[in-house]
Amino acid sequence: MSPLELLLQQLINAVSIGSLYALMAIGLAMVFGILRLINFAHGDLIMVGSYVALLAQLLGLPFVAAAAAGVAASTVAGLAMERVAYRPLRGAHEIAMLLTSFSVTIFLENLAIILFRPTSRPFPAPAVLRSVIEMGRLRVAGLDLIAIAVAAVLLLALTLFVRRTNIGIAMRAASQDLLAARLVGINVNRVIATAFAIGSLMAGVVGLLWSARVGKVDPLMGFNPVLKAFVASVIGGLGSLPGAVIGAYVLGGLEILLQGLLPAGLTAYRDAFVFAVLIALLLFRPNGILGASEREKI
Amino acid sequence: MAMKPAEEGQPRLLARLAGPVVLLALLAVLLAGAALFAGDYIQRIVIVIGINVILVVSLNLSNGFTGVFSLGHVGFMAIGAYTAALLTLPVSLKAVNLPNLPGWLGRLVLSFLPATLIGGLLAMAVAFLVGLSLMRLKGAYISVATLGFLVIVQVILINWDQVTRGARTFAGVPPHSTIWNVWIWAALSVYLVWRLGSSAFGRAMRAGRDNEIAALSLGISVIRSRLLAFCLSAFLTGVAGSLWAHFITSFSPKSFYFVQTFNVITMLVIGGLGSVSGSVIGVFLITVFSELLRNAERGFDLGALHVPPIYGASQILMAIMFVLVIVFRPAGIMGGRELDLRALLRRLARQGRKKEAE
Numbered sequence: 296m297s298p299l300e301l302l303l304q305q306l307i308n309a310v311s312i313g314s315l316y317a318l319m320a321i322g323l324a325m326v327f328g329i330l331r332l333i334n335f336a337h338g339d340l341i342m343v344g345s346y347v348a349l350l351a352q353l354l355g356l357p358f359v360a361a362a363a364a365g366v367a368a369s370t371v372a373g374l375a376m377e378r379v380a381y382r383p384l385r386g387a388h389e390i391a392m393l394l395t396s397f398s399v400t401i402f403l404e405n406l407a408i409i410l411f412r413p414t415s416r417p418f419p420a421p422a423v424l425r426s427v428i429e430m431g432r433l434r435v436a437g438l439d440l441i442a443i444a445v446a447a448v449l450l451l452a453l454t455l456f457v458r459r460t461n462i463g464i465a466m467r468a469a470s471q472d473l474l475a476a477r478l479v480g481i482n483v484n485r486v487i488a489t490a491f492a493i494g495s496l497m498a499g500v501v502g503l504l505w506s507a508r509v510g511k512v513d514p515l516m517g518f519n520p521v522l523k524a525f526v527a528s529v530i531g532g533l534g535s536l537p538g539a540v541i542g543a544y545v546l547g548g549l550e551i552l553l554q555g556l557l558p559a560g561l562t563a564y565r566d567a568f569v570f571a572v573l574i575a576l577l578l579f580r581p582n583g584i585l586g587a588s589e590r591e592k593i
Numbered sequence: 594m595a596m597k598p599a600e601e602g603q604p605r606l607l608a609r610l611a612g613p614v615v616l617l618a619l620l621a622v623l624l625a626g627a628a629l630f631a632g633d634y635i636q637r638i639v640i641v642i643g644i645n646v647i648l649v650v651s652l653n654l655s656n657g658f659t660g661v662f663s664l665g666h667v668g669f670m671a672i673g674a675y676t677a678a679l680l681t682l683p684v685s686l687k688a689v690n691l692p693n694l695p696g697w698l699g700r701l702v703l704s705f706l707p708a709t710l711i712g713g714l715l716a717m718a719v720a721f722l723v724g725l726s727l728m729r730l731k732g733a734y735i736s737v738a739t740l741g742f743l744v745i746v747q748v749i750l751i752n753w754d755q756v757t758r759g760a761r762t763f764a765g766v767p768p769h770s771t772i773w774n775v776w777i778w779a780a781l782s783v784y785l786v787w788r789l790g791s792s793a794f795g796r797a798m799r800a801g802r803d804n805e806i807a808a809l810s811l812g813i814s815v816i817r818s819r820l821l822a823f824c825l826s827a828f829l830t831g832v833a834g835s836l837w838a839h840f841i842t843s844f845s846p847k848s849f850y851f852v853q854t855f856n857v858i859t860m861l862v863i864g865g866l867g868s869v870s871g872s873v874i875g876v877f878l879i880t881v882f883s884e885l886l887r888n889a890e891r892g893f894d895l896g897a898l899h900v901p902p903i904y905g906a907s908q909i910l911m912a913i914m915f916v917l918v919i920v921f922r923p924a925g926i927m928g929g930r931e932l933d934l935r936a937l938l939r940r941l942a943r944q945g946r947k948k949e950a951e
Contacts, residue, residue: 333733383920389733390662391919394862397855398912398919405905405912518851522744529737567748570741577738578726 304433305551311439313547314446317540318501319524320531321453322373322494324539327528328470329490330385332392336376336399337498338521342407342514344369344499345506349418358421366499372403373495374488382484400517407514415513418506425507442504449497450540457536462489470534526573532583541584617780628772636772642880643775644837647782649860649872651829654786656858657867658795659819660802661728664854665739666830668746669716671849673831674838675750675757677712678766681705681839686765693755705769709835716831720824728819743854750846757846764843770836778836782829787869787931789825798822799867852908856883859911863918864925871927878926879911886910 319337326334348365352358380399384392426437457463462485469476469486477483505520506512523546528534531542549572553565561568576583627639648670656662680703682691687699703711727738751760789795800808801815808815838844856879864875886907893900918925 327733331733333737380916387919387923390736391923393662393733393736394858395916395919397858398915401852401855401908401912405908408905409903409909522740525737526741529734533733563752564748567745570745573741574723574726574738577730577734581730581734 300432304435305555307433307435307439307443309548309551310544311436311442311547312550313544314442315501315504315520316523316527316546317543318446318449318497319520320527320539320543321450321536322497323521323524324528324531324534324536325466325470325490325494326487328534328536329466329473329487330381330392331389331534332381332384333389333396333525333533334376334381334494335393335396335521336380336403337373337396337494337524338517338519339400339403339407340369340373340376340495340498341502341505341517341520342512343372343403344502345418345512345516346407346411348503348506349416349512352419362503365503366496369499369502370492370495373491373498377488377491382487404514404517411514413514415511415516418510418512420507420510438504438508445500445504449500453493453536456493462486466490523569526569528583529573530576530583532585535583535585538583538585545584613784620776620780624772624776638880638884639772640770640775640840642876643772643779644770644833644840645857645860645876645880646779646873647829647833647836648857649864649876650779650782650786650869651826651833652857652861653867653869653872654789654829655819655823655826656861657872658790658798658802659822661819661823662732662736663739663823663826664736664858665723665742665746666826667849667854667857668743669720669827669830670834670837670853671746671750671846672716672719673709673712673834674844674849675712675763675834676715676831677705677708677835678763678838679756680708680711681767681769682765683767690758690763690765691755698756705767705774705839709832709839712835713828713831716834717824717828720827721820724820724823728816728823743850747846747850750849760846762843762845766838766842768839768842770840775836775840778832782832783869783873785825785829789822790869794818794821859915862925863915865927865930866925868925868927868931870932871925871930874926874932883907883911 319341322337322340323334326332326337344365346365347368348361351361351364356364376399380395381392384395424438424441428435428437428440457467465476465481465486466489468479468481469483473483476486501520505516524543527543527546528539529542530545531538531540546569550565550569553568554562557565557568624639627636631639648666652663652666655666679691679694679698680701682702684700684702687694691699723742727735727742730738750757753759757763790798797808797813797818800811800813801818805815834849841848860875860879861872862875863879864873865871889900890902890904890907892902922928
């Protein structure tokens with residue numbers, strides 16, 4: 296392969312993995328923006344959606360119907376999470392909320408272990424998702440292109456939603472100032488539920504793409520994606536939607552770059568380098584790339 | 594611990610020492626009882642409680658007193674555990690299990706105390722390097738960044754095959770931990786953190802936690818006090834890691850990850866952030882409770898009813914309990930206050946007198 300082709304190939308890889316991170320990071324960022332809650336359990340929505348999609352396929356449903364069922368299950372699980380665990384904590388300290396989300400994670404993962412056994416199960420995906428398209432000497436996985444396209448559509452839809460619809464505008468208002476939003480008559484509960492629903496729906500979509508990519512599902516599968524989505528949203532600036540998307544693509548690029556540049560003995564340490572970069576970045580931009588520096592008022 | 598007027602200080606020295614001495618004597622009697630008469634199982638639980646006391650009390654120093662909510666402390670525990678275990682592992686075992694170890698390390702065998710101290714010091718050195726940058730961050734950013742540190746440690750442990758055996762079990766660590774050496778460290782940690790918490794330095798830490806700007810305007814270097822607390826806390830956590838390694842004798846990187854982090858934090862939060870006595874109470878309650886749950890999880894017979902084993906159920910119950918505590922008693926059992934035996938006795942006496950008067 297010529298250097299240009301190699302670059303193009305790696306660029307596609309970076310954008311594809313970045314797209315998955317972006318869809319995850321959006322969900323984290325939306326909820327953090329409004330509630331200042333870092334929802335660690337967001338990763339487990341991936342797991343819930345994937346298992347439901349798997350079950351539906353085992354019951355004989357066609358893939359499209361199973362996928363819809365999986366995404367719906369993620370959404371319902373996200374809404375239930377908000378209602379049961381997070382709503383009683385409205386206004387609590389952000390650390391208390393973070394710890395609660397850890398509990399939700401422990402709860403869901405162990406529930407999955409009890410229900411489905413701790414071992415992984417194969418995740419069947421239709422041929423389209425497993426196809427490889429050859430363009431000249433480039434080999435592009437169909438799944439990568441689908442991930443990029445799906446992310447583009449969803450991100451565009453989200454942009455229109457938060458700019459054009461009443462509830463979207465209310466959501467932005469709530470993330471600027473929850474109290475003021477309430478004062479002008481915004482139904483905060485509805486706004487928060489909507490944020491959870493959208494984030495969970497995207498997590499469900501990521502779950503399908505992720506499971507198809509690795510070909511299996513297991514109860515702890517949400518752990519790594521949510522960590523990466525964290526990094527992405529912190530790089531971009533916690534709570535900022537455009538920041539989360541930018542952070543996600545930066546992270547995708549960084550991972551592919553490290554994969555390519557690290558000497559063979561060190562590629563296994565890639566994730567350690569990723570987090571080291573995160574810590575270094577926070578040193579210079581403590582609020583991420585787009586995060587407004589919050590000045591405390593006295 | 595309440596502040597006392599200066600003139601009371603000197604003559605009351607004996608009286609002031611009386612409390613800790615009585616407590617220590619009581620603890621020693623209890624431990625001796627456990628060491629002499631209790632069965633193996635109870636003795637193991639007593640050791641686990643001692644190690645958890647060190648872990649939680651030292652975490653409280655950072656998370657409770659300075660408000661730097663670290664999620665990465667288990668990483669320091671891992672550093673202490675692997676370092677000390679590498680130093681005490683017999684040469685013959687090193688040759689078999691870790692053939693690619695650098696020569697000097699392969700031949701070096703230290704006794705328990707120096708190995709533990711080196712483990713703690715190494716954890717502290719790493720905490721200093723990491724803390725230089727992390728201590729500048731605020732609130733949730735610190736939590737995420739320290740979680741990142743935990744991941745870094747995990748990745749290194751899994752991949753540094755020649756030193757850590759990678760993801761495989763690190764086995765054959767000599768069982769040096771006893772009720773006595775564990776509880777001496779535990780008592781030391783409690784005393785150290787308690788004294789520190791009630792010193793001017795401890796008040797500076799709390800001031801920085803409660804209002805950073807006000808603390809800065811009083812001339813307190815918030816970052817320095819956070820960093821000192823973080824380093825000291827990492828040292829004690831590293832020591833606890835070594836004690837744990839020489840208690841459990843075989844472990845793998847998995848032992849030092851998310852589940853352990855959550856366990857320690859549960860004890861800390863349920864006991865009450867910022868309260869040393871709360872930490873100790875939290876450790877007792879949660880260790881005993883989770884031990885009971887773990888036994889129940891294996892299945893049991895209740896009269897005619899046979900309950901089958903459900904692995905994972907104990908974790909679920911703990912998680913539910915944790916959320917309930919955060920919702921209904923967010924400050925934990927002690928709510929940042931300390932258990933003050935004398936104040937408690939005085940209050941009881943007052944109530945007694947009141948009853949007599951009636």
